[in-house]
Amino acid sequence: MEEKEIFVLTDVSLITCIVQRGLADIVVNAATDAGAQGGTVYFARGYGIRERLGTLGVAIEAEKEVIMIVVSDEQADRVFERIYTTARLSTPGMGIMFVSRLEKAATYIPPEVIANMRRNRRKALGENG
Numbered sequence: 001m002e003e004k005e006i007f008v009l010t011d012v013s014l015i016t017c018i019v020q021r022g023l024a025d026i027v028v029n030a031a032t033d034a035g036a037q038g039g040t041v042y043f044a045r046g047y048g049i050r051e052r053l054g055t056l057g058v059a060i061e062a063e064k065e066v067i068m069i070v071v072s073d074e075q076a077d078r079v080f081e082r083i084y085t086t087a088r089l090s091t092p093g094m095g096i097m098f099v100s101r102l103e104k105a106a107t108y109i110p111p112e113v114i115a116n117m118r119r120n121r122r123k124a125l126g127e128n129g
Contacts, residue, residue: 007114009105011073015080016066018044019087019095024065030086031069034079039069064095070105 015036017027024041031039044064071079076099088094 006106007109009072009107010103012070012102012105013073013076014100014102015069015071015076015083015097016100017069017083017087017089017095017097018046018064018066019089020093021063021065023087023095024067027067027083027087028069030082031067031071031079034082035075036069036071036079039067041065041067070102073101 015031019027021043024039028036028039028041042065044066045062046064047062067083069079080097080099083097084090087097089097
């Protein structure tokens with residue numbers, strides 16, 4: 001079996017956003033417009049706050065969509081803010097979002113991107129060292 005080099009990404013974060021069912025496509029589109037490469041969406045069921053908000057007359061659906069998006073640390077704030085605005089998370093019962101710093105991540109990286117990264121690294125070392 002051929003051994004392949006693993007390219008580990010270290011300056012990345014995971015944005016997790018939990019929204020009302022039916023909003024995930026809008027959220028992922030907003031994230032990609034802000035620079036994210038895409039996202040993973042799955043369905044979930046929420047419990048807890050629904051009962052409290054329901055007594056205030058706000059109808060909260062139990063069905064949720066969870067969106068997970070891995071972004072570079074450089075993009076994290078921009079994507080986070082775009083999702084927050086698009087998903088209307090300042091409205092009670094609309095959802096929650098958080099960012100988790102990832103120690104490392106790995107995925108397929110096209111050879112031309114790797115070659116460009118290596119070229120840039122060599123240039124930086126040549127200029128600085």
